[in-house]
Amino acid sequence: MKKVYILITCFAMILIFTNCFRLDDFLYNEDNTIKSYKLDNYKGDVDFKLAASYDISSTYISQFTLQSRFEGKTKKIYAVYIGDKTKITTDTVILYCHGNKDHMDFYWPRAKLLANMNGPMDGTTGYGVLMIDYQGYGLSQGTPNEEALYNDVNAAMKWLKSQGLTNNRLIMYGFSMGTAPATELTANPKAMNPRILILEAPFASAEVMVQDSSVLALPGSFFTNLKIDNAKEIRKVTQPFLWLHGKKDDFLRISTHGEVVYKNYGGNSSLAIRVAGAGHSNLPEVFGFQNYLTTIENFILSN
């Protein structure tokens, strides 16, 4: 009888710890330990470095904060705009939704590269780039979560609208995790309705990540409550769509993630760029920075 009690006690203890873990809270790879943004002076790891020819005068770099609401509370999030703010009324603006790592300093070379779209940024290129840190990333207040991603990017669109940007000059760009808010807010526009969607290394859904790694067709709910589903949301996107993905992406497989998103696109104006030799983090570098910029600009100009 004593053995039975021991078994029952063990079982009860196991049940107490049931549901302790979900992937959701651990998926975000933010770093909120920085005291300020360093941008060009950032000494941490970055995906790639740019030559001095891509440097941007401080005249065209503006750091500021935005207000993003989540669950009834307002959070201060940080943003950087590259370009001439006074020309947002006429320039085309790329809203860059960064990936899952650290904060804006890590993604600064990527945003800076895009700001060199039509030659060195001198305020006359006709382009600007806005990047934000989502809640919990960098200096932005709050903790990361799926709804906050959408609210934060929407807050960025509200700001752009307040500065005079119109829908026909808004380009939504998402990289990796940033493809979730980029796709969501292009499929279901809120403050603004982007004219073009550009996704670099998108993931299809959390469920695909699970199934890729487990071999079996397990439901995503076994591991996560995340509802992010780019493969589903992209069906609602009718705006022109440019997809870039490294063929050697070792984090989000091109075959199970990118190809599915591209196949499900709901519009009729799309371009797929599958970059041989590129992994998850180095597509612009492997593709060639100028090739990358020319491809994007040509797509924007032709749509």
Added chain:
Amino acid sequence: MAKRKLNCLLLIVISLSLVHCSTSRLTKPIPKGKFRAGLDIGGPIVTISDTIFPLPLSSLSLAYGLQEKISISGALHTTALLFGVVQLEIGGVYEVFKPKKFIPGFSVSPYLHLMFDTWETNVKLYPEVDLNFYWDIKNGDIVYIGLTNWIEFATRKAHGQSQDQNLIWSPHVGYTFTPAMWQLSLEMKYLSPGVKNSNLIVNYHGINEYGALGLYLSAARLF
């Protein structure tokens, strides 16, 4: 920060590997009328932050010697439970023939895995059939080789992509020590050798980028 990232990766890897979960539960029947309570731990070998180790997936099991050639067992997968996934396993072992000197004994172990999550109550059912050849060594110790076979009924997975693997087979080799009333097993599996393991979020260790090697330990007490 580094520690947080490590925790993150560890949890992701553990959760994505819940199905690769235990030793071959029973390679031969236990004596008629005896119970066997066991703890299994181990999993696929992965690299996280330059550290190579087998995942600590765990399960608790209880078996009963029903007849001389048949034992039945049930198990609860405890790591899965931590994620809110109830994974129950019922099955047993049938000894087809006993070992004779150098000729191994042969057993068949069918199991049924019922999994459901406590969040959206999605349910999955997986039959498993283990085939084992084993040799009696000395003092009740055995060495065994065999195949673990999982069957995936689904032909489609997320977003209509085809489920290419419906029979997931994994060869294994193991040794069971039997001090007094204990059974202590050490087992090595080669999980899903037909499946390419490159370009995944999980850094498995396979052979030529295929499958994953797994290391498992089991401790069981007869009573």
